[in-house]
Amino acid sequence: MSEALEQSDLREGYKTVKLGPREIPIPDEWDNVPFDEAIELNPKYEKPDNGPFDYLPMDAVDEEKQTIEYWTQREKDDCTTTWFKNGDTVYAKITPCTENGKIAFIEDLGTEVGSGSTEFLVFHPRDGVTDERFVYYLSNLPEFRSVTISLMEGSTGRQRVPSDVFKGGIQVPLPPLPEQRRIADILSTVDEQIQQTDEIIKETKALRDGLLQDLFDELIPNSGRKETQLGPFQVQIPEHWEISDLDDLNQDDYPICYGVVQPGKHDEDGIPLLNIEDVDETGEIQRESIHKITPDLHEEYSRSQLQGGEVLVSVKGTVGNIVQLNEEIGEANISRDLARVTPTTDLDARWLKYCLSTKIYQDLIDVFSTGSTRASLNIGELREIPIICPPISEQDRISEVLSTVEREIEIERENKQHLQDLKRGLLQDLLTGKVRVSVD
Structure with missing residues (x-):
């Protein structure tokens, strides 16, 4: 046109x-x-x-x-x-x-x-x-x-x-000045709603992060506590819980690894190559703008191919972002900036995601990370991160409660996305006069 x-x-x-x-x-x-x-x-x-x-x-x-x-x-x-x-x-x-x-x-x-x-x-x-x-x-x-x-x-x-x-x-x-003010008022109202939604998301995340310690007491009563070390940090956990290196809780057939180093040009008919921003909080892959690699390169990096259900950790640039993939994702691979963790039956992937997302684990990842201009987390260091590991039944109970909070966060994220889409449309329509406003 x-x-x-x-x-x-x-x-x-x-x-x-x-x-x-x-x-x-x-x-x-x-x-x-x-x-x-x-x-x-x-x-x-x-x-x-x-x-x-x-x-x-x-x-x-x-x-x-x-x-x-x-x-x-x-x-x-x-x-x-x-x-x-x-x-x-x-x-x-x-x-x-x-x-x-x-x-x-x-x-x-x-x-x-x-x-x-x-x-x-x-x-x-x-x-x-x-x-x-x-x-x-x-x-x-x-x-x-x-x-x-x-x-x-x-x-x-x-x-x-x-x-x-x-x-x-x-x-x-x-536009005339009165119309400018009215346009600004309308867009400001939407911005305020977006900000309020951000605050709700922030508060709900804080609730989620604070729930872990509360759940130790509420869901697992009558249990003694013991002091244990997470790297340089000392924490209290129930006596019957264990601490294991992440590598010991990962499936042997799918070792912890990073992905494709040189992805090459986009192949429209190729295999999706994930970066951390390509996966939303629900584990869904955002396929609209994802980079795709050739099937040959996908096979060359068979070590980092995805099956579904894995936990991904960002290990380059912004280190320590955590997502869990849905079980059914289709063929996909990961970039050099990500590491794949495939939990054994002793480790609930949801539990691992929640653990690694908490402040103490984010601080621990910072300790293990290197580099000042572009931080990185070495795969060897990631494998040695100590993971708090309750019995699988308790992991499941705690994860179920935290998943309820996660769903609340996702609802607010969807609300925020709706407001952002509304703002984009209004910005275009109001500032070009496609939609006129009353100034009475």
């Missing part, structure tokens, strides 16, 4: 405007203005002499939630040339942060002005022209982001969006 919109395709009361290389329809009464007429780029603020100031590192912006996870503080002389106030939007200008959507709305700033990474652009609403939250949502519009990404310059891996492109180089659709 052509990028250009034929006049006959336009709804009555709409006109076509350019946003980068694309033409999009917007309402007749909306303006289409140069970016710098609607939004001030990198405003110059007066900085008080007294400090310290709130400082925003790039890592502090969560690219999925587009929230600020933490602030640091710096004295004035240690701050960068990037300054902002409450109501501004920060927009990452360097790859891969731009592509990943590191964008955040500045609020709850604890100092009059704040500073941040020089890799942020600062968008400030022009008084009487743009609403501050509308600016934030406009910067999230897929067409706007695509334009900025297409205009990046520099060497591979260090490309940046140049500031000059915002000075007459980009046009943006602009």
